[in-house]
Amino acid sequence: MKRLKKSAVILIVLCLIVASTACSTSGGSVSQDKNPPASSTGGSAEASGEKDWTKEEIHLSIIHEHTAETAVTVASSRMYLRVQDEFAAAHPNVKLDVTALGSSEVFERLTVLAASDELPDVVYLNNAVFDAVKEDNMLLDVTEYFDKNFYRDNLRTFSYNGAVYGVPIKYTTYNYMYYNSELWKEAGYDKFPSTWDEVLKANEFFKSKGIPTILFANKLSWFALASYFNAIMHEICGTEWVEAIGAKDGSASFTDDRLVEALEKFATLRPLWNPDFISADDQWAVAELAKGKAGAHISGSWVAGSIKAHDKENPGIADIIRVAPVPTFTGVAPTVDYAVPQGFGLNVKVAKDEMKKQAAIAFLQFLGTDRYSRYMAEVGEMGPVEVNVDMSGLKPMQQDMFAVMNSHKNVPQITYNLHASVARTIDASLASFLSGSITAKECAAEIQRAYEAQLP
Incomplete structure (x- = not known):
């Protein structure tokens, strides 16, 4: 099926002028959005004699994961809803028909809707959903409305065959060690250990207290890769090996001895974890850490904001929790x-x-400004657009996080250049391996089979 011919979009410039006058929450001052440079979208509706979308009642359906409940403790959801509400306030003629689902359900629902060609007007994307729809002309080509140089990922994530089909709403860094500094000082460490051998030695102290040394939450099975194994592969297999896997040039295989060794080393960390790590949830783990019921938790850049949200129930915890690089x-x-x-x-x-098309593109462009990233920076977190971060108002753990990020090599997850089906196999195979259902060699073989199935 041929892709639909792009129509000229009227009044986006006017839309952005209106959007940029929305008030920020800091002292009620006017905040000017930075917008990605885009091609001209035409003159005014009055000049062209066409209808004005800002004067028509328009409904846009959206399904995403940003529930009000999640927004209480997760800054990315809270700030997304803030931007969504600001668009609705600036464009009262556009009715956003939102369905908010849990993060474990939303992409399953979207994949099912894609299979029946019943996607909502605004499509929430991850790699799995994008891989399911990118070849079937189910998404609108929005290349002309965005400048890739405005974004940290250069709009690579949701591009296909040179065309852009989506804009990022998140930019996440992973594998930070959030630790209870008071408990580790009691265990004899003024700072978090830099090697896993030292952490394993400290395990006896935390066992004597009846709490896990490190909470592991793999209910969303990508946590094993994001929080631990990607960094372990770079350490044990080497960055060149990881890059060769992504390049698919035949010089690296998941069944290589070095990958099996990385898996076996990963398994030696099991004694540090809570016994229910396969079914435990990240938000639960953060809450337990905030209550002083664990020594540490490895997770992503969003956790610092979540810890701050728990400070009301656990006074002082946002100053007690610190951030360190993961050990090696x-x-x-x-x-x-x-x-x-x-x-x-x-x-x-x-x-x-x-x-509807004009309104939908205006919504996407509203999300595509630096607005969301600025709001995330206010709480010490990152967004898809690079903005200045004022460190002076941040908690020590947030300053730690930025220090770790800026002083260590930043690398994409190995799945960045792999098909979503390979990523799912990596996640599932790691979960089976860590639960003891399969060996390291069997895990590696499962991943390699999925990898080979997607080779050109």
Whole structure:
């Protein structure tokens, strides 16, 4: 099926002028958005004699994971909802018909809707959903409305065959060690250990207290890769090996001895974890850490904001929790992993209604300014657009996090250049391996089979 011909979009410039006058929450002052340079979208509706989308009642359907409950403790959800509400306030004629689902359910729902060609108007994307729809002309080509140089990922994440089909709404870094500094000082450490051997030695202290040394939450099975194994692969297999896997040039295989060794080393960390790590949830783990019920938790850049949210129930915990690099087996400096896990695209069907198409692109451009990233920076977290961060108002753990990120090599997750089906196999195989269901060699073989199935 041929891709629909792009119509000229009217009044986006006017839309952005209106959007940029929305008030920020700091003292009620006017905050000017920085917008990615885009091609001209035409003159005014009055001049061209066409309808004005800002004067038409338009409904846009959206499904995403940013529930009000999640927004209480997760800054990325809280700030996304803030931007969504600001668009709705600036454009009261556009009715956003939102369905908010849990993060474990939302992408399953979207994949099912994609299979039946019933996607919402505004499509919440991750790699799995994007891989499911990118070849079937189900998303609108939005290349002309965005400048890739405005974004940290250069709009690579949701691009296909040279065209852009989505803009990022998140930029996440992973594998930070959030630790209870008072408990570790009691265990004899003024700072967090730099090697796994030292952490394993400290395990006896935490066992004597009846709490896990490190909480591991792999209910969302990508945690094993994001929080631990990506960094372990860079350490044990080497960055060149990881890059060769992504290049698919035949010089590296998941069944290589070095990958099996990395898996076996990963398994030696089991004694540090809570017994229910396969079914435990990250938000639960953060809450337990905030209550002083664990020594540490490895997770992503969003956790610092979540810890701050728990400070009301656990006074002072946001100053007690600190952030360190994850330890390594060999004592070398670890990598910091990054990914653009989510974004938004548009259902190609919106192009059948010119008014809806203009409104939908205006919504996507509103999300695509630096607004969300500025709001994330206010709470010490990152967004898809690089902005200045004022460190003076941040908690020590947030300053720690930025220090770790800026002083260590930042690398993309290994799945960045792999098909979503390979990423799912990595996640599932790691979970089976860590639970003891399969051996390291069997795990490696499972991943290699999925990898080979997607080779050109």
